[in-house]
Amino acid sequence: MSKEILSLEPKAIWENFYSLTQIPRPSKHENAIQDFMMKFGQDLGLETIKDAVGNIIIKKPATPGFENRKGVVLQGHLDMVPQKNADTVHDFEKDPIETLIDGDWVTAKGTTLGADNGMGVAAAMAVLQATDIEHGPIEALFTADEETGMTGAFGLQNDVLDGDILLNMDSEDEGELYVGCAGGIDANITFKYKEDKLEKGYVGFKLYMKGLKGGHSGMEIILGRGNSNKLLFRFLKAATKKYKLRMSSVDGGSLRNAIPRESFAIVAVPERYTEKFLAGVAEYEAIYKSELSAVEPDLAFFAEPTDAPKHVFKNKSQKNLINAIYACPNGVIRMSDAMPGLVETSTNLARVVSEDGVVTIQALLRSSVNSAKEDLGQAIVSTFVLAGGKVKLEGEYPGWKPNMDSPILKTMQEVYNKKYGKVPEIKAIHAGLECGLLGAVYPHWDMISFGPTIRFPHSPDEKVKIDTVTKFWDFLVETLKNIPVK
Template sequence: MSSEIKNLDPKVVWEHFYDLTQIPRPSKHEDAIQEFMVNFGEGLGLETLKDAAGNVLIRKPATPGMENRKGVIFQGHLDMVPQKNSDTKHDFTKDPIDAYIDGDWVTAKGTTLGADNGIGAAAAMAVLSSNDLEHGPVEALFTAEEETGMAGAFGLQPNWVKGDILLNLDSEDEGELYVGCAGGIDASVQFEYDQLIVPKDFEPFKLAITGLKGGHSGMDIILGLANANKLMVRFLRYATRELDVRLANIDGGSLRNAIPREAFAEIVVPTEQVEALKAKVSEFESTYKSEFSKKEPNLSFKIEGCDKPDSLIDEYTQDNLIDAVYACPNGVIRMSDDMEGLVETSSNLASVKSVNGVIKVNMLIRSSVETAKMELSERIESLFELADAEVILSGSYPGWKPNLDSPILKEMQEVYKTNWGKIPEIRAIHAGLECGLLGSHYPNWDMISFGPTIRSPHSPDEKVNIETVSKFWEYLKETLKHIPAK
């Protein structure tokens, strides 16, 4: 039962995290969680505000003797990525998350857990609700729609937040301090197609690529995981050229910031080529399994009979779609020259979906170098325009440039060394932390990001390490004691 997590230490954090799991909060369905957070702040008798962008701000005065310290802002987002396994029945707009303890980890049954960024939000709530902590003036800024374009961060108004130091609680490796992040931009592609009659003597089949790990399109892109859309289109390119296969519809991936784990396609094939088609599916599955033997041990590519589709995608659009998606850059494009092991630029071919005469392809391009981000997005734009598709580039947001002379960085390094005997690693992250956008509204802020260890965010395998949550909480409390004076 989900409630077992409330007994974990530190209870003050896990109890708040449990409360968050009980309130549906997928991106763009955040009214309930925002109302909950407003009621939470007001229930503590604290100044609580909500802005037009859906951000919630809660202020707590300094404890006695700490009034002269610089103001600290705890920042995290309230929404979560709604991903589930295909065999899991779950409505993210209505159902709570069923979290449970699995050895050293907390995870969820068949869905994303929402530790990204629920654990960070729960830690901020714990500071607000605790009466036995030492701290200067603090604010908790809970932002909206982070996972679908950072609308809350985009909409944050200057002069609304009063603090001097931003502690972003949205990182996913304990013992590391993040001082920079990538920017991003969305590429939305649309093909329009004619719906044609299915020829006689063609038999219908459904193709299914399943069992992939998926994951965060920023954090996990370096792992070299398989992309279900790329695998599906790779097969379709062969099948439409060599076996007279025709495409009726395609449905792969879902969210722009999640590496696609599954892809499905309905096709028809001439009766005399059915056996050749089945043999080729088996051959391609063996090829895929061989290529991704270490990365994707549960990869599956299957074919089965299905009902006759209502119509087919016209061949001109079918071929343009397949060729463009096949050629589209995906994965790591370039590694950073400045920080070893850091991805500089990447692309995630997140979703390909056809319905009612329209095919939509969505991608998220990331880079810590603004010019590289724009070059890749324009290259992708050119590719799909050559395929006679409409392309819209939108939602561009800046990265966060590292400041290795940051006063809060130096203070937190010293606190960690004093308490745990070593200096934490300094990192930049290939993901869209809100710090870049928030810093554009408040350029005076001294910012840092840290958190407990989370694995496989944005996928149903998401889990958070229990021991690191306790360490993260202790580190947060010790940091508050050592915030410098104004």
């Protein structure tokens, strides 16, 4: 069914996007897509470069008569977030994405679609291929590993690109121009624990926190969706006291920039508490459903019998871990004073997994205010240090400060208004676009981010609205025609 999208317009984008869906490209596993892009540029007879960190740069000369225009860098990232539903069989390192047309949208069968940022990459590819588009000098910058650390943007050198204008095509609302974004920092936490042999008289259960929507921890954090790690540990705290629960292992969430949808734990309770424990699970499922009914209609929390584990956390380790996870900040911390409706500061408790005596915990902190980001980081450090954990705040990347006097902003406003009869909205985004990092390497760049309408990125519900791809493409083509002279 994937080939259905080849019938969509504009073919220039959809054919390239189809090619991208056929090449596995999860973050950190991008060799195949990098090789593909190198061959793509070389087959067009264009200067094609792969730098030391895996960025691909393809340069196309200006069309006749446009040699005096400012150079434009078309930018997108090659990797995609690998997320799938629990009942979907898919190997993101080997299998292509199976796309579906669902009414006005293109989505995928049980996995992330990769429209983030396949749509931007496909558009840049289409410009490089085109023989009927007027434009000045073009440089396409396809960055590596954006989703798990912005490695490509961090490693970009300041002497490989000549352009003056950056068009980042990684935004997700057609008709909006983004002029700023939040910065971020990772909290990587380790918590060592000791174990006891499980006493006799206990029975084992596997706890399942499932059915949550998850999503992009920047774009969707404002929606108030459930965090499977926080919900699971909320129950564990109560059950430890009520039912003498002992925890053997936990595995919650997947990626640092995805709101966790599923969390699991192997636990044991005294056999005499079995009925009360199961009733407690049902009670908490009802509580969660009541509290989150508007945003998580498919939430499910349940327990299934399993073999009693041989080892469990020592009581002190279990108590400290549960209290720290319970207390850890999560979600929206503060809304922006400067731009109403925009999140200023947030954090996502993304990953909690135990193995071989160590619990690894990951959170991604975002803020458009550096001091607020630092304050939030120290709150998380304090929480886990008090519990006996170790915290590293690392991978910090800067935000992108809006420039309302940007010449390319004014050009694109005029082009959009002339083409569609309205002025596009000007916004900043709580997600971590690469513009902040790229602008630090090339501080003279005039930058805008835009794209087609994409919903639920970083989750298996990801989809792109078909008619907005046409508007996005037409707007890009018209913008290139109207780039100012040097």
